[in-house]
Amino acid sequence: MEQTQYHGIFDSHAHYDDEAFDPDRDELLNHISQNGVCAVINAGCDLPSSHEGIALSQKYPFFYSSIGIHPHEAQSVTQETIEELRSLAQNPKVVAVGEIGLDYHYDLSPREKQREVFEQQLLLAKELSLPVIIHSREATAETLTLLKKYRPQGVVHCFSGSAETAREIVGLGMYLGFTGMITFKNTKHALEAIQAVPTDRLLLETDCPYMTPVPYRGKRCDSTMIALTAQKMAQLKNLPIQEMIDLARQNTCRLFGIEEGALG
Numbered sequence: 001m002e003q004t005q006y007h008g009i010f011d012s013h014a015h016y017d018d019e020a021f022d023p024d025r026d027e028l029l030n031h032i033s034q035n036g037v038c039a040v041i042n043a044g045c046d047l048p049s050s051h052e053g054i055a056l057s058q059k060y061p062f063f064y065s066s067i068g069i070h071p072h073e074a075q076s077v078t079q080e081t082i083e084e085l086r087s088l089a090q091n092p093k094v095v096a097v098g099e100i101g102l103d104y105h106y107d108l109s110p111r112e113k114q115r116e117v118f119e120q121q122l123l124l125a126k127e128l129s130l131p132v133i134i135h136s137r138e139a140t141a142e143t144l145t146l147l148k149k150y151r152p153q154g155v156v157h158c159f160s161g162s163a164e165t166a167r168e169i170v171g172l173g174m175y176l177g178f179t180g181m182i183t184f185k186n187t188k189h190a191l192e193a194i195q196a197v198p199t200d201r202l203l204l205e206t207d208c209p210y211m212t213p214v215p216y217r218g219k220r221c222d223s224t225m226i227a228l229t230a231q232k233m234a235q236l237k238n239l240p241i242q243e244m245i246d247l248a249r250q251n252t253c254r255l256f257g258i259e260e261g262a263l264g
């Protein structure tokens with residue numbers, strides 16, 4: 001964990017259900033607010049992680065959860081899976097359907113099944129009036145086609161696309177989430193994307209335990225390290241770091257319907 005001099009950090013995308021946190025999850029989450037983190041959204045990837053995210057949200061007031069099936073797991077989805085997601089969404093700490101989308105890089109599920117499950121969950125989100133958290137990898141054109149078709153509220157998380165794609169997503173009324181990837185030496189597109197879109201569309205996220213920002217690469221990421229991502233984003237937007245953190249928190253609260261006053 002990082003000691004940060006900042007406050008009011010909202011990590012809009014984390015995976016605290018991941019086994020990487022098994023040795024010290026409670027220890028970490030019990031102390032995270034003393035290190036500047038005021039809220040976290042845990043992103044579900046399958047039914048077990050969606051359940052686990054909700055369980056953690058019952059334990060920690062600052063913890064929220066999304067429920068959904070990642071494109072990697074699309075293959076296993078049946079109508080019962082969608083029914084279970086629908087019932088999980090009744091929990092008041094569930095703020096989104098996600099992460100859902102298309103992953104044509106790993107292709108762990110057949111593409112046709114990925115599209116079908118993505119569309120089922122876009123419809124579910126609409127029915128539940130919940131925003132979506134989108135995962136899109138090497139599938140920009142098809143993701144955009146489906147976003148235009150269903151017009152969800154939501155965020156494209158861990159954005160690494162071009163400025164042009166960024167403008168198009170923002171033009172649909174959506175948000176872009178950025179991880180520690182923007183601190184990596186070889187990152188270029190994501191930086192141009194940040195500069196291309198208005199500040200009120202930017203979210204900060206860790207995707208922890210993955211995407212650890214420089215200089216901690218190789219270590220396990222957690223929400224306190226987001227300050228380094230905020231620093232890079234602030235620099236690109238010519239803003240003080242704390243102001244960037246505050247703006248990203250306000251954006252996150254607006255998107256996910258969370259009262260800022262409810263945060264510690």
Ligand SMILES: [Zn+2]
Pocket residue numbers: 013015043099207
């Ligand atoms: Zn994720």
